[in-house]
């Protein structure tokens with residue numbers, strides 16, 4: 616099995632990491648649209664247009680499934696991608712909701728959704744959660760977390776102050792959906808702020824969803840990763856080395 620992983624930039628490497636660790640695919644093609652990141656502040660039509668352009672790139676590869684690691688793409692462009700793709704397409708929002716549903720002891724749990732402005736404005740997590748019977752839902756868009764993570768500030772005063780800024784009025788939730796590719800990198804800090812909350816991570820959720828939905832006959836010894844970026848592929852490669860703990864095998868440029 617071969618997969619494509621699409622993100623607005625480098626953040627989708629957090630999702631790639633989970634997928635890779637489970638050795639579900641022999642090959643993964645990753646494309647980060649680093650020239651046009653962030654998507655999370657753009658409107659629906661722009662996100663759809665960028666996603667369909669990325670789809671054309673993925674059509675050059677023999678992949679079985681395209682995974683939209685980006686929550687903002689998952690919020691707005693999944694139907695359009697599915698409609699135009701010759702392979703299966705999965706976003707991360709439905710898997711995230713399912714992962715929460717599987718862990719929640721009852722429907723009265725309190726849920727905090729953290730996502731980009733686009734993801735929160737789409738209301739997609741909230742709609743799907745309400746459809747499942749959950750009612751105690753709060754949505755927050757902590758936009759400053761994205762550049763903070765990009766700066767590698769996974770701990771420390773800047774992050775603590777920013778968390779306080781966004782979280783100070785909130786009651787501690789039972790569950791937190793990390794509805795943005797960047798947030799798993801500050802999961803430890805978020806857990807310290809809300810020590811009793813269960814965190815839902817897109818990478819783990821998509822792995823669960825893939826394992827439950829498709830037949831994986833084998834685990835591959837190794838996953839060959841090819842990285843592509845629309846700008847500054849060196850940065851993507853360096854981030855991959857840092858976050859994945861390995862230097863990917865290829866670093867071709869897509870423009």
Ligand code: DGL
Pocket residue numbers: 622623624626627652653654655656684685686687688731734761794795796797
């Ligand atoms: N990848 C985006 C997401 O998960 C976060 C970064 C961006 O705004 O593009 O929504």
